Amino acid sequence: MSTFVKIKALKPSLSSSEAKLADFTLSSGAKIRSLSSVELARQAGVSQSSVVKFAQKLGYKGFPAFKLAVIDDLNLQAGQPEPAHSHITHADSIDLIAQKLLTHQQGVLSETNKLNDVEQFEAAISAIKSAKRILLCAVGGSFTMAQDFALKLQKLGLPAIAQTDELSAASYIATMGKDDLLIAISDSGQSKSVLRVARQAKNNNCPILCLSRYGVNPLHDMASINLYNVTGEEPVRHASMLTRVSQSYLIDVLFVALTQSNLRWQKRAERANEHMYDIRHS
Template sequence: MSSLLRIRSQRDQMSAIERRIADFILDNAHLLRDYSSQQLANALEVSQSSVVKFSQKLGYKGYPDLKYAVGEDMARSDGQGDGAVEATGEGDRHAMLAETLWQAKSNAEQETRLLNPPETLDAIADAIHRARTVFVIGLGHDSIAARGFTLRLSEAGILAVFHFDPVLMPTSLANAGRDDVLVVFSEHGRRTSLCELSRLFRERIGAVISVTRHSANPLRAQADLALLVSGHDERSHIEQLLYQSALQHLLDLVFMLLCEHAEERMQLLDRNAARMRQLLET
């Protein structure tokens, strides 16, 4: 596992001081080679021993080993970019962009996989499997993934209902019960309406599953279970692509776990696929 990936995946379990160090390294990895442990400590207004302990907590002997590992990661990243240009030939801009984007998506999916341990994914799949009804909601861009996930659940024989308006949704929850589940898609997890809806659902009805970025946010804090997505890039349009790619990969994994819960679910999917082919061919 790369040093930066290790830092990002363990950030939530760190203390406030450790998170300050982690955030600086993640945001300024290319500058770390110019910092001694004392200089880094001074810049962050923490003790030098905090920097050393931070390095050791990540599994390194000390700060020099951490700095060396980060430097290797940066060099490897630069090398992959240069290789893409050389392999595709000068001027082949499309091939270079495709290779760079593929590598970035691969990294985002790997980070996302590490943020969602198997026991969490199993718990989420089991909650959906046991639910009488799965209510799904997502607004704006989040509605695209939410709607697609609802369709997948329906194809697998799970009663799933998609909503796009948190104001109207309480009406459909009138007959909901403790066995029901609410899945809330919100990239940044800060929409007040969705946070309030989640709070009410959890208090009065059933379990809430949040789907957000890997960040501290109120929606994630209120959920019983959380799916976390990683995808970072300085360019906003690329960062959005990485988020969507990693999110889809994560949802596909949950869907596969659901399919393995019951043999009849696989048979139902096969029958539905056969019906669709027949409709398209006639």
């Protein structure tokens, strides 16, 4: 998992000292190659203990492991072109807006891919395959993703439904247990209604697959399996365009992998598409 991507994902939740280390790493990562933890602390203007805590927050045992991960990221970036400046302004033409938005989306897709390991996808696919019933729970913009995912799973013949109404979701989850699966989608991981449903699922020993932003949040802590979406700087505030791009990528990877893993499911998806075509054009 990319260290730089993890740092970007965690930036909104970092303390002032951690934010200084994050900014230094992202802007001057090459300098870390030759720095000790004491020297990094001095250059970033923080204490040495802050450096160690920062490394541990990113999932590393200490500074040496963090330093090696940064070096690996720098080596991967070598030779790759720098992304073009893509802030959208009021003066931009429609063509330029389209080009800049494409740059944003490509960056989010790349970072989402780097943020999620194969093992995480495999665990999610295994949980979906073995679930007798699947409830997808989300609110706001994330609910459109839940609906889309439920429809895709239904095409494979899997017993999945999406619920945005908390009372309906709570009623359904009350009958679910260890052989079922709750898929909770929340960018922040703090949506109160989704958390309440997740707590009920956890009390029932029902496994939880969570799609949320990387970092510590209540939903992440309750989940059995976590996939991480990327939260980029949105071109329009509160539009969640880039978040949906990231969530959609995760959902599509799972759907394609599920479809390709089972010939019977492939045929079901084909029949479902044919049936929907007939309804639309008859």
